[in-house]
Amino acid sequence: MKVLILGADGYLGWPTCLYFSQRGHEVIGIDNYFRRNAAVELDCESLIPTSNLFQRQKTWEEISGKKIHIHIGDITNYEFLLSVFKEYNPDAVVHYAEQPSAPYSMMNRDKAAFTVQNNLITTLNILYAVKEVNPDCHIIKLGTMGEYGTPNIDIEEGWLEIEHNDRKDKFLFPRQAGSLYHTTKVQDTDMIWFYVRTWGLRVTDLMQGPVYGLSADESDMDPRLMTSFHYDEIFGTVLNRFIVQAVAGYPLTVFGKGNQTRGFLNLKDTMQCVYLSSTQPADQGQLRVFNQLTEPFSVNQLASIVKKTGDRLGYNVEIDSIENPRVEKEDHYYNVKYTGLLGLGLKPHYLTDKILENFFAITDKYKDRINRDAFFRGISWK
């Protein structure tokens, strides 16, 4: 299969390139280095030093004998995206190319506008390029579990049949997200669903929970292949941040009561989910939605797990409950269905002691690069 991976420089994008390449597929990676540059500007660079995509591609070729095509450019530029589609005519496109940070989207008007424009125009351009070049190309879109928010009813897998006044219809599950970034993902889904039913495209929308981990089979082959990894308030997510805080001897920053519950998954499982979706694609005219998580945890549970393992490893982990800079429910119902990807063959890597210990061990190697100023800046939702 020929697969186009958008956002190839990212935490998930790069290991996804390697995962497909390792399995014999032709991979074309695109990135505009938005996050790389933003992380420099905001002084929150990756824990792992990552060379540019051309350099990493050479390393990968040296190690595996396999070549990944790299194109640097901005896919909000339709002509650029279209030229790549025409050059390769991919069978599948994996769309990670969005501004992925909730706090970034809440910093000010300019960053909010950038998030809206980047996330929606990238998605629109992909839909148009697929229609123009090959409507049969399968779009695999990274959504987020954050689209659903924390409703007081069970979260189904994308769709909900509603009965109202003795009549029935089926709709996208109601969504109300907790940040502007997450809201752009809701908007993405609405736009995708419109074009799927109008043009008969085939799309898989993966409602992914926060991903954790540093290890993936291919990037573990050589330190030069490691993926970028953010642990800061802006681009990091909670478990990744906790591990780095524990290693740095910085109290774990729990926002508010810490009862906020989300569905998490291991980095290795993201690779599996995207790959399984690509080998068993959505039908034409189908918007297939999967909830991409393997285990729900509350923030307090994660803090407690990290403290327990960290203490055992000699890190003396403290937990600091701080005023929540976000506007979110700190106590809420959370019952989410996630059987679709298991049905495709996902074999989860659950959060075991061994996985945590390995996570600590890799992080420890890079502890001199930890920037303590990046852990908490109190970016306010208000």
Add this chain to the structure above:
Amino acid sequence: MKVLILGADGYLGWPTCLYFSQRGHEVIGIDNYFRRNAAVELDCESLIPTSNLFQRQKTWEEISGKKIHIHIGDITNYEFLLSVFKEYNPDAVVHYAEQPSAPYSMMNRDKAAFTVQNNLITTLNILYAVKEVNPDCHIIKLGTMGEYGTPNIDIEEGWLEIEHNDRKDKFLFPRQAGSLYHTTKVQDTDMIWFYVRTWGLRVTDLMQGPVYGLSADESDMDPRLMTSFHYDEIFGTVLNRFIVQAVAGYPLTVFGKGNQTRGFLNLKDTMQCVYLSSTQPADQGQLRVFNQLTEPFSVNQLASIVKKTGDRLGYNVEIDSIENPRVEKEDHYYNVKYTGLLGLGLKPHYLTDKILENFFAITDKYKDRINRDAFFRGISWK
């Protein structure tokens, strides 16, 4: 009250300026002349020749003794919008400043991207300007009944309580729109709802059906005060187009089976609805949704009404059923609730013979300006 009207050059924007001004309010009108210019470019200009806003403002001042402030600029430019907010500190802002055409949004990638960017960034900027200058300012947003599409269940007024697996929650009514333009309105509502619950803003979202008519009390005072009026495939809506087709001796263009049903309202009732919303504002932290229509009609019903009245007036009206260039359900359930605005005091102008005859009479005065090439161009959804 000081009221800022965005999209003041438009079909609804200009008579809304006059309506508020006539009632003693201080009106500030903004427009970037997008539609005026697009209608020239696409050869589908207004039936009524409309002078620029400064000229019409002078006419209004001459007739009424009242002054409307006019600012020409693009509110996707945040600095411009913010400067106007700071200069006037309005009590309410009426947001008509969107690309309003479904066919325009479906013409090609560039026009789709323009629609997304214009409609979402204008809305985002308004939310930010209100928060920055005066969070108490009431935002009156023009949504569209098209956000709901044609579900197989009753359409409630904005919100739906859902019971699922013995638990309940209340959500925005499920929406799936029939064009990219309508989808941007769904996206707008999601974005507004996010900021309403995060920042405690007060917003009324008016889910408006297609508006018809040429007559409004203030603009009827002088022909130079008439509003722009589009009857073409791109910027016109069905009843307005039918009347002009009837006057031109052009067969009424019914798309497909003609059983498509929508909720309509008279131009005069839009004025009332917006005004009533402004004098009885939403609460802080409330997203108040009204379904803004007074009568549902199918396309066939409208064609038949126009033919009947037109024939009686001597126009010899024909009806032409043509292949539907859109992707939409031609047979569907449609039962919509619309009691909220009646509760605020709306006195509907229903589609009577008298109103239709007056509509024909005004249109006939401008019949030499009718551009028959603009009636149908078959802009395809596919």
